[in-house]
Amino acid sequence: MAVELVFQKRSKLMSAVTDSLIMIRRSTTHIIRNTDQLLGTFFQPIMFLVLFAAVFGGAIGMSLPPGVKYLDYLMAGIIIQTVAFGSTTTAIAICNDLQKGIIDRFRSLPMSNLAVLNGHVISDLFRNGISTVVMLIAGFIIGFRTHGTSFFDWLAIIGIIALFTVAFSWLAAIVGVIAKSVEAVQWLTFIIIFPLTFASSAFVDPVTMPAGLRSFAVNQPITQVIDAVRALILGTPIGNHGWMAVIWSLGILAVAMPTAVWLFARKSQ
């Protein structure tokens, strides 16, 4: 062997950080190279946005306060819905890793257990970021406008969405670790996310829903996140939606992250 090998001395914490960065780079490369999925990242949000705006715009627009276009109302809901469904990719990526030999390789290396999951969750934040930007651009092209949204409001929007994305991806990570196949991941995440996004304020005001469903829709986390972002876009009072959105996301994160890491470490021992 001609090459002299130089090893880095790292503390446990530094290792966790460095290993996570290496794994984030890996997962991000996956996203870029996985062209089929990348196309979905671009076109699915545009399709949803245009279809919902065109199909429901006329009917629902009539029940909105005067001066509010359905497209402007819809934008917050469609972004959060896309991000929530986007978390499925985290679950699929983790499930894929666990089924292949590569996970044994990672486990036999002197690396942090958290890093593999961290890599998928954080790279998914990038991918969802791209989806969100694509949606906003498409929205602007077909007539979406904000109502007095300041620079700081935008920062708040980005912060709320990013925090929610990370929290939901960690929730999806649990599904990815538990599920025995990619198919199982797909239907499991679907039956969790579909009712959560549709029984919310994403597309219509929950006021028109039946009583039982309405009290669920009004109080669940996704509605809080949507209402906070929507208030910032429409320039209406945000009330306590902002805080509730942050508290819900942090709460989900605080439970889901250690659970996912624990399940992951326990798996196949």
Add this chain to the structure above:
Amino acid sequence: MPAADIAIKVRGLTKSYGKTEVLTGIDLDVKKGSMLALLGPNGAGKTTTVRILSTLLKFDDGQVTVNGYDVAKDADKVRSVIGLTGQSAAVDELLTGRENLIMMGRLYRLTKESATARAQELLEEFDLVKAAGRPVKTYSGGMRRRLDLAVSLIAAPPIIFLDEPTTGLDPRSRLGMWEIIKKLMRSGTTILLTTQYLEEADQLADQIVVIDGGKVIAKGTAKELKAKVGKDRLELVFGSGKDQKAAVKVLSKDVVETSDKDQSLSLVINDTNKDVRRVLDALADKKVDLQSMAVHKPTLDDVFLSLTGKQKQSDETEESEEA
């Protein structure tokens, strides 16, 4: 052997999944810089043993040290001195060969410069320079295995586990893999190899340990084991039952097995050259027509037959591999 010369030491290793006992007391000693082959059929416990030694699996009882570190207590230290090449190529499909090597090198805590330089060196050594920039999913089976082994060597660990490194490879790729493994041995790396092929253990290993049903049933050098296994066999197939019966009469004292259904018979031979000629001459003398013939080297089945006195029960053993 003095303790300092031992790279891997296993005493009384047991492992069961529920009520299924997979390992029932394995003892192993692998000398530093030597190669030990763990030989056995599917489900014998080879992979389970390797997974325990490489910290992937917890065990029930016994003592396991790798490079002097206790596997149960010092998993992280063990991980920094071992490399593992499993049955399924453990490389990232979407990354290129070079990216795989550098990533794993960094996870072994090599500096970026070291990892990059070492990756280039291994790509050259394993004849993967041309494919280095392509995603692994475009690689052939042989290339994947080579890359997989290269990845295990990225941080030049002193101990390497090779779990069935040639299973599923075509003969040419297998020979290439053997060359690489021999080179690795010359560099002084301690290797524990598992295999189902007697020939592979014979070609490569200093010491062979035969395991079956989760315990060691024989150990020794290839020569010592072969002496126990038995001789080559000559199988003759005839065009008709009449010819086969005539041949049995001609060769009566050497025949060890006959099959009326296949119209065949087999005999034990000591010297291929001399014995085959003798048999053919004897058949020609009596004008018995031969359809085809083949010489069979002792197989793993023969090893088990002679070592355990029973045929391996492949259906049963495959099930326990699943568990």
